Amino acid sequence: MKILCVAEKPSISKSITQILSGGQFATRATGSQYVKNYDFAYPQARAQVTFTCVAGHLLSSDFDENHRKWNSCDPFALFDAPVITDVDKDKKAIATNLQNEARRAQQLMIWTDCDREGENIGAEIVKVCRKTNPAIPVKRARFSAIIAQQIHNAAQHPVELDRRQADAVDARIILDLRIGAAFTRMQTKALQNAFVGKVEGVVSYGPCQFPALGFVVSRFEQVKAFVPEQFWYIYLAITRQTSDGEEETSFTWRRGHLFEFDVAHVIYEGVLEAESAKVTKVTKKNTKKFKPYPLTTVELQKAGSRILKITPKKVLEAAEHLYQQGFVSYPRTETDQYDPQFDFMSLVGKQVADPTWGPFATQLQGGQFSAPRKGKNNDNAHPPIHPTAHANNLVGDEKRVYEFIARRFLACCSKDALGFETTVDVECGGEEFYATGLIVLERNYLDVYPYDKWTGKELPDFEEGETFVPSLRELRDGQTSRPNLLTEADLVGLMDKNGIGTDATIAEHIAKIMEREYVLEKMEGTTKYLAPSTLGMGLVDGYNEIDFDRSLSKPQLRRMTERSMVEVCQGNKTKGDVLEETIEQYREMFVLARNNFNRVIEVPVFISSARLGFELMFAPAAPARDMPPPPPPPPSARPAAAVTLDEEEAMWDIVDSMDSPPPPTPQLAARPPPKLPSTSSAITGPIAGPSRLPTLNAALRPEAVPDIVRCFCGRPARQLVVKKEGPNTGRPFLGCGTPKVMPDDESCTFFQWADEPPPTVPAKRPYPAVGRRATCPPSAANAI
Amino acid sequence: MPPHPYVLQYLAQNYPKPRVDEEWLESCYEWVLGENNLDPTCNMSEILKKVEEQLLGSDLRDSMQPNTGLARNIVQARKGATGAIPILVQITSVTDIGHSAFSLQSVRQMRIDRADLAGLAEQDGGEDDGPIPKYPRSMLRLELSDGTTTIKAIEYRRIPQLTLDDTPLGYKVSLLHLLSLQVLKLRSRYNSRASK
Numbered sequence: 001m002k003i004l005c006v007a008e009k010p011s012i013s014k015s016i017t018q019i020l021s022g023g024q025f026a027t028r029a030t031g032s033q034y035v036k037n038y039d040f041a042y043p044q045a046r047a048q049v050t051f052t053c054v055a056g057h058l059l060s061s062d063f064d065e066n067h068r069k070w071n072s073c074d075p076f077a078l079f080d081a082p083v084i085t086d087v088d089k090d091k092k093a094i095a096t097n098l099q100n101e102a103r104r105a106q107q108l109m110i111w112t113d114c115d116r117e118g119e120n121i122g123a124e125i126v127k128v129c130r131k132t133n134p135a136i137p138v139k140r141a142r143f144s145a146i147i148a149q150q151i152h153n154a155a156q157h158p159v160e161l162d163r164r165q166a167d168a169v170d171a172r173i174i175l176d177l178r179i180g181a182a183f184t185r186m187q188t189k190a191l192q193n194a195f196v197g198k199v200e201g202v203v204s205y206g207p208c209q210f211p212a213l214g215f216v217v218s219r220f221e222q223v224k225a226f227v228p229e230q231f232w233y234i235y236l237a238i239t240r241q242t243s244d245g246e247e248e249t250s251f252t253w254r255r256g257h258l259f260e261f262d263v264a265h266v267i268y269e270g271v272l273e274a275e276s277a278k279v280t281k282v283t284k285k286n287t288k289k290f291k292p293y294p295l296t297t298v299e300l301q302k303a304g305s306r307i308l309k310i311t312p313k314k315v316l317e318a319a320e321h322l323y324q325q326g327f328v329s330y331p332r333t334e335t336d337q338y339d340p341q342f343d344f345m346s347l348v349g350k351q352v353a354d355p356t357w358g359p360f361a362t363q364l365q366g367g368q369f370s371a372p373r374k375g376k377n378n379d380n381a382h383p384p385i386h387p388t389a390h391a392n393n394l395v396g397d398e399k400r401v402y403e404f405i406a407r408r409f410l411a412c413c414s415k416d417a418l419g420f421e422t423t424v425d426v427e428c429g430g431e432e433f434y435a436t437g438l439i440v441l442e443r444n445y446l447d448v449y450p451y452d453k454w455t456g457k458e459l460p461d462f463e464e465g466e467t468f469v470p471s472l473r474e475l476r477d478g479q480t481s482r483p484n485l486l487t488e489a490d491l492v493g494l495m496d497k498n499g500i501g502t503d504a505t506i507a508e509h510i511a512k513i514m515e516r517e518y519v520l521e522k523m524e525g526t527t528k529y530l531a532p533s534t535l536g537m538g539l540v541d542g543y544n545e546i547d548f549d550r551s552l553s554k555p556q557l558r559r560m561t562e563r564s565m566v567e568v569c570q571g572n573k574t575k576g577d578v579l580e581e582t583i584e585q586y587r588e589m590f591v592l593a594r595n596n597f598n599r600v601i602e603v604p605v606f607i608s609s610a611r612l613g614f615e616l617m618f619a620p621a622a623p624a625r626d627m628p629p630p631p632p633p634p635p636s637a638r639p640a641a642a643v644t645l646d647e648e649e650a651m652w653d654i655v656d657s658m659d660s661p662p663p664p665t666p667q668l669a670a671r672p673p674p675k676l677p678s679t680s681s682a683i684t685g686p687i688a689g690p691s692r693l694p695t696l697n698a699a700l701r702p703e704a705v706p707d708i709v710r711c712f713c714g715r716p717a718r719q720l721v722v723k724k725e726g727p728n729t730g731r732p733f734l735g736c737g738t739p740k741v742m743p744d745d746e747s748c749t750f751f752q753w754a755d756e757p758p759p760t761v762p763a764k765r766p767y768p769a770v771g772r773r774a775t776c777p778p779s780a781a782n783a784i
Numbered sequence: 785m786p787p788h789p790y791v792l793q794y795l796a797q798n799y800p801k802p803r804v805d806e807e808w809l810e811s812c813y814e815w816v817l818g819e820n821n822l823d824p825t826c827n828m829s830e831i832l833k834k835v836e837e838q839l840l841g842s843d844l845r846d847s848m849q850p851n852t853g854l855a856r857n858i859v860q861a862r863k864g865a866t867g868a869i870p871i872l873v874q875i876t877s878v879t880d881i882g883h884s885a886f887s888l889q890s891v892r893q894m895r896i897d898r899a900d901l902a903g904l905a906e907q908d909g910g911e912d913d914g915p916i917p918k919y920p921r922s923m924l925r926l927e928l929s930d931g932t933t934t935i936k937a938i939e940y941r942r943i944p945q946l947t948l949d950d951t952p953l954g955y956k957v958s959l960l961h962l963l964s965l966q967v968l969k970l971r972s973r974y975n976s977r978a979s980k
Contacts, residue, residue, distance in 0.1 A: 222890075226886065227886075229885055229886065255882060255922060255923060256882055256922060257882070258881050258882055258922075258923060259881045259882070259883070259884060259885070260881045260925065263881060263923075263925065263938050480884045480886060
C-alpha cells in the first residue's frame with residue numbers, strides 16, 4: 001500500500017523520516033524550494049511511504065473582490081461579506097506537490113503537530129489532496145515527542161482527524177478576519193480624519209490584542225494614580241548571645257503595621273510601659289519547601305522571561321526548535337500532571353551524561369527519586385514539557401531553555417527540600433510578636449534547581465515562660481511603594497488566567513501589540529516593563545468611554561469567544577452557531593463604536609497629544625537613561641505657562657521617576673494589584689492597508705505659540721456666530737476649519753469661544769515628597 | 785396607643801442604655817400591631833419580637849432619647865471604662881487600618897466590576913470567575929454612635945462577626961466594658977445582635 005504522509009514543517013518531516021526509515025530513504029525535489037519528498041519502505045505497516053510536508057497553513061482567507069480593498073465598502077459590510085478561502089499564492093507550489101503525490105497514494109496520513117492548529121492544517125491538507133484523489137482515506141498520527149518509540153507507535157496506530165478542532169480554528173480565523181478588518185478600517189479612517197496628516201499607517205484592532213493592551217493600560221493607570229501611604233509598626237528586639245557572638249534578634253509584630261498614627265501610637269505606649277516581654281510559646285517543627293510543578297507552556301514562558309530574560313515568544317520558538325530536533329517534548333501544553341505510567345527513569349537516565357547535572361541525575365537513579373507533584377490541569381493532548389534526549393551541542397538561547405527544561409524535570413523527580421523551623425511567640429504590653437528561625441536540613445531538589453532560594457536563619461535559644469527585657473522598642477514608619485508596570489511574564493500570566501489566547505497564541509499577541517507600537521518597553525535596572533504608547537492608551541481610554549455591555553478592552557468578551565471554541569471542539573456547539581452568535585455581538589458593538597467614535601478622539605491623551613503634534617504618538621521607548629536616575633519631580637507646582645506639555649510629560653515623568661532611588665525609610669511593597677481581565681486577539685487574515693500616509697507635518701509643532709487657532713483637523717478654525725436663540729446668541733465662536741459641503745461631511749468636534757482666552761489644561765499635581773493619606777472618609781472603603 | 789407595659793418592661797430590661805424614645809416607640813408599636821394584626825393579649829411574644837426587630841433596624845438618632853447612652857464627656861476622657869450595663873450603639877463607619885487604602889480600593893473595584901457583570905454572567909452561561917474577592921482583614925476601625933454621641937473605636941482583639949465585606953452600616957452592637965485610652969476607645973469585649 002502506498003501511503004502519503006504530510007508533516008507541518010520541513011524539519012519535522014525530515015526527523016520523522018529518519019526514524020521511520022531507519023536512515024534508508026530517497027529524496028526527491030519538488031516545485032517548492034522548502035519541501036522535499038522522502039520515499040522509503042515501512043514493512044511494519046506493509047507500506048511504501050512518501051513523506052512530505054507543508055510550511056504551516058496552506059490556505060488563507062480573505063474577502064472577495066468587492067470588499068477586499070479598504071475603501072471599497074463600508075466596514076460594517078464586512079460582518080456579512082463573503083469570505084473566500086483558497087490556497088495562499090505563496091504556497092501554490094506546495095499544494096501542487098501534494099496533489100501530485102496524492103494521485104498515486106492509497107492513504108493519506110496527517111503528521112501535523114497535535115494541537116488545534118495542527119488539526120486545522122490537517123483539514124486543509126485533506127481538502128487540497130481530495131481535489132486530485134477525491135476518495136482517498138485519511139488517517140491521523142498522534143505523538144507528543146519526536147522520539148523513536150512514539151513515532152513508530154503513531155505510525156502503527158493512527159486515529160481519525162478531529163474535525164471539530166479544525167472547525168474551531170476555522171471559526172477563530174473567520175472571526176478574527178471579520179472583526180479585525182471591520183474595526184481596523186473603521187478606527188483607522190476615523191483617526192485619520194480626526195488628526196489629518198498625523199496618523200501613520202494602519203491603526204489595527206484585534207479581538208485578542210486589544211484586551212492584552214487593556215491590561216497594560218490598566219496597570220499603567222493604576223501606577224500613575226498611586227499615592228504612597230504611610231504606615232507604622234512596632235519594632236521589638238533583644239540582643240542575645242548566639243554561637244557567633246552577640247546578635248540582635250528582631251521580633252515581628254503580629255498586627256503587621258497600621259495606617260493610622262494615633263492608634264499605632266496608643267498601642268505602642270502600652271508596649272513601652274510594660275516591664276518585660278514574655279515568651280508565650282516556642283514551636284519547633286519540620287518544614288519543607290515544595291519542589292516545582294511539572295512544566296506547562298505558560299510556566300515556561302513566565303520563567304523564561306523572568307529568570308532567563310528571554311521574551312515569551314523567543315522562549316517558545318527555542319522550545320519548538322528543540323522539539324523538532326527531538327530534544328524536548330511538544331512545548332504547547334497546559335498539562336501539569338504526569339500520567340502514572342509515565343516512564344521517568346529512562347528519561348532521567350538520559351540526563352546522566354550531562355557534565356553539570358549528570359551527577360544529580362545519577363543520584364536520582366540511585367534511590368533519591370520521588371514522583372512529581374500533580375497539578376490541576378490536563379489538556380489530554382500532551383504531557384508536561386520534559387527533555388526527551390540529552391542535548392550536547394546547543395548554543396545561545398536554545399541552550400539556556402533546554403537547561404531550564406532539563407533542570408526543571410529533574411527537580412520534579414526529586415524530593416522536596418526539608419528544613420527545621422522554630423517559631424518563638426512573645427507577648428509584650430498586651431501585643432503579640434514572633435520570630436522565626438530556619439535550618440535547612442536537606443536541599444534535595446534545590447541542588448539541581450538554582451532558580452529557587454531557601455536560606456537558613458539562626459535564632460538564639462528561647463524558653464517557654466521565659467521573660468526578658470527587650471533591648472529595643474521603637475515605633476517605626478514606612479511608606480507603601482508604587483506597584484510596578486507589567487513585565488512580559490506578568491502579562492503572559494494575566495492573559496492565561498483570563499482565558500485570552502491559548503498557550504500557543506499568547507506570545508504572538510504580545511509580540512503584535514509591541515510591533516504595532518501600542519505598547520513600549522521600558523527598562524528599569526535589568527527588568528523590562530511594558531508601558532502603553534499614547535496611541536495605545538488613547539484607544540483603550542477612548543473605547544472605555546463608550547458604553548458597551550461588555551467592554552472591548554476587558555477580557556470577558558474574548559474569554560467568551562475562547563470558550564465557544566472549546567465548545568466547538570467538544571461538539572457542544574457547531575462552527576456555524578458560534579460564528580453567528582459572535583458576529584452578531586460584535587456587529588452591535590461595531591455600530592455603537594462607530595457612532596460614538598468622537599468620544600475616542602476626545603480622550604485627554606489624544607487632545608494633549610494633538611497639541612504636541614503627535615510627536616509621541618508612535619514614539620519609541622522613553623529616552624534611555626544610562627546616567628544615574630533623575631531625582632523625583634520637585635514638589636513645587638509646575639508653572640502654568642508650560643501647561644500644554646504637562647499631561648504628556650507628566651505621564652513620562654511618572655514612568656521615568658520609577659528609576660529614582662528608593663526613599664531612605666523602609667518600604668512595604670504594595671500588594672500586587674488584583675489581576676484585571678483583558679482579552680486580545682490576533683489578526684490572521686491579511687488586511688490590505690493603505691500605502692503609507694504622508695508623515696508628520698512638522699510645521700504643526702505647537703511650541704511656537706500659535707496665534708492661529710487650529711481645530712482638531714489641523715486647519716485654521718473658522719470663526720462663526722451663534723445663531724440659535726438662547727443665552728449665547730450672537731456670540732462669536734471658533735469651529736472646525738474643514739468646510740462642510742454636504743450635510744453628512746464629517747468635521748471634527750473642535751469648539752472654543754472666540755471672546756475668551758483658550759481653556760488651559762490644569763497643571764498636574766506634583767507627587768508629594770512626603771507620604772500622603774487618602775483624605776476621603778473611612779466609610780469610602782465600605783462594601784457596597 | 786401607648787405600648788403595653790410588657791413591652792416597656794422588656795425594653796427597659798434589655799435595652800436600658802440608651803433609653804427608647806417614647807414617641808418613636810408608640811408609633812412603632814401601633815405599626816407593628818396594625819401591620820401584622822396582632823393582639824397584645826395573645827400574641828405578646830410575637831409583638832416583642834417584632835418591636836425588637838424594628839428597634840435594631842432603626843436609626844438610633846430617631847429611636848432613642850438623646851444623651852441616655854454614652855456619657856457625654858466620653859470623648860474627652862483620657863482613661864476609663866464604661867460600666868457593666870451594656871450600651872447599644874450603631875456602626876456609622878467602618879474601615880480597615882491594617883491594610884493600605886490602595887489595596888482596599890483595588891478589592892472594592894473588583895467587587896464593583898464583578899457586580900456589574902453579575903447580570904451578564906447568567907447570559908454568558910454562568911462564568912466561573914471564582915468567589916467574590918474578600919477584603920483583607922487586619923484591624924477594623926469603627927465609628928459608633930448611640931444616636932447623639934459618636935466615638936471612634938478600634939478592634940483591639942479580633943471580632944469575627946464584623947467584616948468589611950458584609951457588615952452593613954447601622955449594624956447594632958452592644959458595648960460592654962469599653963476601655964478608653966486617650967482619643968480612642970478600645971473595645972475589649974462585645975456582644976452583638978444582628979440587625980439590618
